[in-house]
Every structure is written in C-alpha cells, then in structure tokens.
Amino acid sequence: MSSSENAAQLARSEPSVFVYEWPVRLWHWINALGITVLAITGYFIGSPPPTLSGEPSDHYLFGYIRFAHFAAGYIIGVGFLFRLYWSFVGNKNAREIFLHNILRPTYWKELWHEVKWYLFLVDEPKQYDGHNPLAIFVMHWFFVWGIVFMIVTGFALYGEGTGAGSWAHTLFSSWVIPLFGQSMDVHTWHHFGMWLIIVFVMIHVYVAIREDIMSKQSIISSMISGWRNFKDYDSIPKKK
Amino acid sequence: MVETFYEVMRRQGISRRSFLKYCSLTAAALGLGPEFAGKIAHAMETKPRIPILWLHGLECTCCSESFIRSAHPLAKDVILSMVSLDYDDTIMAAAGTQAEAIIEETIEKYDGNFILAVEGNPPLNQDGMSCIIAGKPFVEQLKHVADHCKAIISWGSCASYGCVQAARPNPTRATPVHKVIHDKPIIKVPGCPPIAEVMTAVVTYILTFERFPELDRQGRPKMFYSQRIHDKCYRRPHFDAGQFVESFDDEGARKGYCLYKVGCKGPTTYNACSTIRWNEGTSFPIQAGHGCIGCSEDGFWDKGSWYARLTDIHEFGIEGNADNVGGTAAAVVGAGIAAHAAVSAVKRAQRKGD
Numbered sequence: 001m002s003s004s005e006n007a008a009q010l011a012r013s014e015p016s017v018f019v020y021e022w023p024v025r026l027w028h029w030i031n032a033l034g035i036t037v038l039a040i041t042g043y044f045i046g047s048p049p050p051t052l053s054g055e056p057s058d059h060y061l062f063g064y065i066r067f068a069h070f071a072a073g074y075i076i077g078v079g080f081l082f083r084l085y086w087s088f089v090g091n092k093n094a095r096e097i098f099l100h101n102i103l104r105p106t107y108w109k110e111l112w113h114e115v116k117w118y119l120f121l122v123d124e125p126k127q128y129d130g131h132n133p134l135a136i137f138v139m140h141w142f143f144v145w146g147i148v149f150m151i152v153t154g155f156a157l158y159g160e161g162t163g164a165g166s167w168a169h170t171l172f173s174s175w176v177i178p179l180f181g182q183s184m185d186v187h188t189w190h191h192f193g194m195w196l197i198i199v200f201v202m203i204h205v206y207v208a209i210r211e212d213i214m215s216k217q218s219i220i221s222s223m224i225s226g227w228r229n230f231k232d233y234d235s236i237p238k239k240k
Numbered sequence: 241m242v243e244t245f246y247e248v249m250r251r252q253g254i255s256r257r258s259f260l261k262y263c264s265l266t267a268a269a270l271g272l273g274p275e276f277a278g279k280i281a282h283a284m285e286t287k288p289r290i291p292i293l294w295l296h297g298l299e300c301t302c303c304s305e306s307f308i309r310s311a312h313p314l315a316k317d318v319i320l321s322m323v324s325l326d327y328d329d330t331i332m333a334a335a336g337t338q339a340e341a342i343i344e345e346t347i348e349k350y351d352g353n354f355i356l357a358v359e360g361n362p363p364l365n366q367d368g369m370s371c372i373i374a375g376k377p378f379v380e381q382l383k384h385v386a387d388h389c390k391a392i393i394s395w396g397s398c399a400s401y402g403c404v405q406a407a408r409p410n411p412t413r414a415t416p417v418h419k420v421i422h423d424k425p426i427i428k429v430p431g432c433p434p435i436a437e438v439m440t441a442v443v444t445y446i447l448t449f450e451r452f453p454e455l456d457r458q459g460r461p462k463m464f465y466s467q468r469i470h471d472k473c474y475r476r477p478h479f480d481a482g483q484f485v486e487s488f489d490d491e492g493a494r495k496g497y498c499l500y501k502v503g504c505k506g507p508t509t510y511n512a513c514s515t516i517r518w519n520e521g522t523s524f525p526i527q528a529g530h531g532c533i534g535c536s537e538d539g540f541w542d543k544g545s546w547y548a549r550l551t552d553i554h555e556f557g558i559e560g561n562a563d564n565v566g567g568t569a570a571a572v573v574g575a576g577i578a579a580h581a582a583v584s585a586v587k588r589a590q591r592k593g594d
Contacts, residue, residue: 046550046563048501051484051492061482118580120587160507164466178457182537183468183508188551188562195566199573206577210584 016229017129019093019222027083028223031147034076035197038150041069042194070158077151093130097139107133125215129228135207142200146193152176153190157183245284245447248324259284269441270453271463283448290447291346291354293385294328297378298371298405298414299360301330303396306433309519310440326354329373340374343381347388355446356389358382358399362420363412370412379420391452392417392426393442397535400428400460407541408554418459427452428459430511432535437516438464458538460510469506469532472514475499493529503547504531511536 020028044065052059087098101107110126114134117125126132131139156176159168160183180186212219218229243251249259263284264277294304308331325332327342334342346354360378363370368377386392394417397403405414418426429442442461445453453461470476478484479498486492486501500507506514509532513524525532531547534540543551550561 043563048482048484048549051486051497051501052482053491056477056481056483059481059483063480063482065482120583123591160468161471163471164462174457181539182534182543183510184505184534184537184540184543184551187508188553191550191562192566195562195569198566198570202570202573202577206581210581214584214588 016218016227018226019129019228020226021086021090021094022226023082023086024090024094025223025226027079027086030075030079034072034079035201037068037072038076039194039198041065041072042191045069046191073151073154073158076147077155080147080151096130096136097144100133100136100140111137125211127215127217127230138200138203142196143204146196146200150190150193150197153186153193156186157190243289244287245289246281248289249284266441266444266448269437270445280444280448287447287450289324290390290450291324291326291350292357292443293326293343293346293354293389294357294359295378295382295385296329296373297358297360297362297382297398298412299396299398299403301359302433303359303398303439304328304330306431306436307395307439308436310436343385347385351388353390354388355391355393356385356424357393357395358417359395360398361402361406361414361416363405363414364420365411365413370414382417382420386421386424389424391446392421392424393446394418394426394428394430394459395439396434397430397432397540400430401538401540403432404541407539425452426459427455427461430460430465430536430538432540434536435464435512435516435518438512464512464516465510465536467510467512467515469509469511469514469526473506473526474514475526488529496529499526499529499531501549502531503545503549505534505537505540505543505546506532509534509537 048062048065052061084098087095111133113122113126114132116122118134130136152172153176155168156172159166159171159173160177162168164174177183177186180189208219211217212221216231218227218231222228246259250256254262260277260281263280264274267274267276267280270276296304326346327339329339332339332342360371362368362377362379362382364379368379371378373381394400398405398414399417402410402414402416405412406416418428427442427446429439431438438461441464442453445461453463456462456466458465470479473479475496475498478496479500483495483497484492484501485497485499488502498504504526506526513532514526517524517527533546534543537543542554545552548561550563553560553562553565
C-alpha cells in the first residue's frame with residue numbers, strides 16, 4: 001500500500017465528530033480518580049503503613065484507609081452499572097467497549113494494522129471516530145472484564161466484613177469465596193487484579209499521549225470535550 | 241430396648257440437676273432460645289442414642305485430643321457416654337479382631353441408622369496403601385462403612401479439606417472425605433483441630449434433632465463458621481487504629497497490637513476461636529501473641545507464609561507474592577513503554593527530517 005493510497009483512505013469528510021457523550025466522559029474521569037484511590041488504599045491494605053503509637057482510641061488510620069477503599073469501590077461499582085445502562089441508551093461509541101463484532105473479517109485485519117502501527121511497520125494508523133480495533137480489544141478484554149473481576153471479588157471481600165445476610169454477602173461472598181476455595185485466594189487474586197489494572201493504566205496513558213502526538217486525531221482533549229478533531233483535515237484532498 | 245441418652249447419663253453417675261444444666265448450656269452454645277433447653281432434655285430422655293462409628297484415616301489424632309478436652313467437664317462426660325463410641329480405634333478398649341468385629345456388628349444392628357465420624361482422610365495413590373487399617377487400605381473401610389451410615393461428620397481439616405498430608409505436592413493423594421463419598425450427607429467441622437465445644441455441640445445437635453444444623457455452601461455449620469476470627473477479635477481496635485506488631489518481641493507485640501503484619505490469617509479464617517476460645521475458654525492463638533494460621537480454611541498449608549500478610553506464590557519458580565509478581569510485571573511493561581516511546585520519538589524525528 002503506497003502512502004498516497006493510504007492517505008486517501010484516511011481522508012475525513014469532516015474536521016471533527018462528536019464521539020463521547022457527557023456520561024461517558026464523566027465515567028472515565030470518575031474511574032480515573034476512583035482507580036487511583038483504590039490502588040493506593042488497596043496497596044496499603046495489603047502492606048499497611050508503619051505502626052502508630054499511643055492509644056488505639058486516638059487513631060482510626062486503617063479504618064479510614066479501608067473506608068476510602070470501600071467508598072471508592074462503591075463509586076466504581078455504581079458507575080459501572082450506570083455505564084452499562086448508558087451502553088444501551090447512548091450513541092454507538094458508548095457501546096463499542098462492551099459489544100463489538102469480532103466476527104467481522106475486517107475487524108481482525110484492522111486490528112492487525114494497528115498492531116503493525118505500534119511495531120513501527122506501517123507509517124500511519126487508520127482513523128476512527130471512537131476506539132480503533134486494537135483499543136477496543138484491550139478495552140473490552142482487559143479493562144471491562146478486569147473491572148468486572150475487581151468489582152465481583154471486591155464486593156465478595158467487602159461482604160465478608162458486613163457479614164452473612166448483608167447484600168454484598170448474599171450477592172457476592174456467598175458464591176465467590178467457595179468458588180475460589182477460601183478467602184485468602186480471593187484476596188490474592190484481587191491483589192493480582194490491581195496490578196492488571198495498573199499495567200492497563202500505564203499502557204492506556206502512554207498510548208493516549210503517544211496517539212495524541214503522533215496520530216492525526218485528538219485523543220486526550222476528546223475525553224474532555226467529547227469531540228474528536230482530525231488534524232489532517234485541511235491537508236488531505238477530499239475525494240468524496 | 242436401646243437405652244436413651246438420659247438413662248446412659250444416669251448410669252454414668254450424672255445427677256438430674258447436672259443433666260439439666262448440660263441441656264441449658266448446650267441450648268446456649270447452639271444459639272437456641274432458653275425454651276430449647278427443655279426440648280433437648282426431652283429428646284435426651286426419650287430418644288434412643290444413635291451409635292457413632294469413629295474412623296481414623298491419615299491424621300494426627302488432634303481432633304480426638306481436642307474432643308476429649310471439651311471445656312465443660314460435664315459435657316465431656318455426657319458426650320463420651322452419649323456417643324456410644326462403638327468404634328474408635330485410638331481410644332477404644334478392644335483391639336485387633338474384636339475391635340474390627342464391632343464395625344460389622346454395628347452395621348448389622350443399625351444399618352442406615354448410625355453416624356459415621358471420620359477423622360483424617362484416605363490416601364488414594366498406590367491403591368491406598370499409605371494408610372492401612374486392620375490390614376486393608378483405609379479407603380476400603382471408609383467406603384464400606386459409609387455405604388451403611390446415615391450421615392457423615394468430617395472431623396477436622398483432614399477430613400474436610402485434606403490438611404497437611406494433602407499439602408503440595410501431596411505424594412499420597414490424600415483426599416478429603418466429600419471427594420470420595422458422594423451419596424451421603426456430609427457435615428464439615430474443619431480446624432486443626434476443631435474447637436472441642438464446636439465438636440460436642442455439633443454431635444449434640446445431630447443427636448438431639450436427628451438432622452444437621454444449618455450448613456453454609458461449603459458444608460460447615462453456620463453457627464460456628466459464619467464469622468471470621470477477625471470479626472470478633474479482641475485486638476480489632478488496634479487493626480482499625482493502624483497499630484500493628486511489626487516483628488515479634490517489639491514494643492507493639494508487648495502492647496498486644498494487631499498481628500496482621502506478621503501474617504495473622506484472622507481476616508480470612510472462618511471459625512469461632514475468638515468467641516469460644518480454647519481450653520475452657522482460657523485463650524486462643526492471637527491472645528497468646530501468635531497470629532492465626534488459618535487452620536480451618538481449605539488448603540491452609542499452601543497459603544503461607546504464616547508470618548507474612550501476602551500469600552506466597554509458588555507458580556513462578558521463585559518464592560514471591562502478589563506484589564513481587566505484579567510489581568515485576570509493571571516494571572517490565574514500564575520499561576517496554578519507555579523503549580517504545582524512545583523509538584517513537586526517533587521515528588518522529590526522522591520523519592520531520594525527511
């Protein structure tokens with residue numbers, strides 16, 4: 001494929017499209033904040049900060065750490081439910097990370113093109129309104145399922161504290177704990193889940209910044225304004 | 241005519257007053273209302289006692305040791321006379337052929353009407369040769385008796401989950417009872433050993449009401465295994481305050497701070513130690529200054545270290561935990577990102593130069 005053909009294929013007929021509706025953007029930034037709080041407090045729950053001296057009645061440090069973790073967990077959980085609802089009523093870009101057609105033959109071809117773009121084998125990435133196929137793949141399989149795993153195991157562990165009869169225990173602990181065998185393994189896997197999400201966030205942030213600089217479409221500002229701008233709109237001759 | 245529990249107790253020299261006190265204590269221990277004391281007494285007076293065959297597989301007999309130390313001296317006498325321990329090879333008087341004959345006699349007399357209590361578990365590798373009872377693999381004895389019993393009590397972590405002999409790599413393939421016997425109701429009373437009062441209460445409940453107490457999804461009686469050690473731990477205020485023992489014998493250890501950081505498994509262990517305690521309610525591990533090792537949880541031997549909060553992960557060849565493994569992964573990905581960013585920058589510079 002010559003670069004001129006490539007460019008022609010990538011030509012956009014409009015300078016910008018509206019992609020992310022306000023609930024999607026709000027969800028994104030709430031998640032960013034929530035995951036940050038969860039990762040930091042979660043790490044401390046596994047490896048507590050140094051001991052405080054004095055009377056126990058003077059302190060509630062570990063209680064606050066755990067409270068922040070549970071509160072952020074609730075926000076992420078409720079946010080996810082809302083986002084799931086929005087995937088039904090929102091625009092098509094609100095749906096793509098939950099449901100995408102992996103049987104569409106061009107999907108894998110386009111995904112492969114993106115992989116080659118990251119391996120420096122092609123000069124240009126293709127342009128998409130929403131996520132590119134590789135991004136959808138990672139978003140769906142790592143983030144969406146990753147966060148579902150964290151919500152399910154997280155509320156299962158939370159239900160252990162609230163006890164039998166509480167909603168978290170009935171809905172989650174009662175079957176998640178026996179599924180893993182015992183509570184300790186659920187803790188360990190929940191901990192692994194944190195590192196999976198951290199690795200995801202590292203790649204996500206890096207790729208977003210990189211695409212913003214190197215590809216010809218806006219990424220970071222799109223998640224603030226909702227509009228995706230195509231930088232090469234003026235430079236590419238319009239075919240259609 | 242088979243003797244009732246009450247008749248047996250009286251014959252053992254227990255006064256009626258002591259008997260009624262025992263009934264009230266048992267009702268309280270089982271979490272039943274005061275009116276149930278009378279029901280228990282009535283059941284004890286009218287019901288013929290159900291015989292129990294107590295088999296021993298691969299185990300250390302700590303369950304029996306615990307059982308015979310049931311805290312209320314009265315309960316001990318009562319239970320030992322109540323359980324017509326027709327067969328219990330470690331504490332029975334008979335031995336050899338006479339002892340083994342009792343099993344067949346009980347099966348014949350009470351077919352489908354006796355309780356099978358199993359302490360320990362059968363090893364399945366090498367045709368079960370790693371545990372021989374009366375010249376035959378234990379698994380054969382277990383299956384034979386289980387065929388005729390009414391229900392099974394899995395005593396301790398061995399019978400419930402496998403315990404130490406089933407720890408990695410489990411060379412004899414020691415297998416918990418519920419994975420060998422599938423067609424009988426099984427109640428698990430895990431612990432290494434289980435608390436004496438829990439054992440006696442479970443037996444009392446089954447014999448009194450002729451059914452199992454309410455069980456959770458893992459087959460454990462809810463009344464003793466629905467809360468974690470952590471939920472009722474007397475050191476919990478130190479946990480919430482963020483006051484931890486950093487190492488044994490430090491200032492925190494002397495002050496009785498929370499043992500979370502030195503590996504206490506209280507937050508992941510379902511048992512009644514922090515409420516009932518041990519040895520007539522004297523103490524329990526955390527009270528003695530050592531963290532809970534989680535002995536009543538499935539696979540607790542493989543969930544070590546007992547002295548670290550995060551579980552060792554063996555799958556990666558070296559000893560590690562979730563933070564070592566996850567941190568390494570994050571570092572590798574971080575290095576990858578840095579390298580990728582560097583190449584990207586070079587490429588971009590090249591293209592600008594073109």
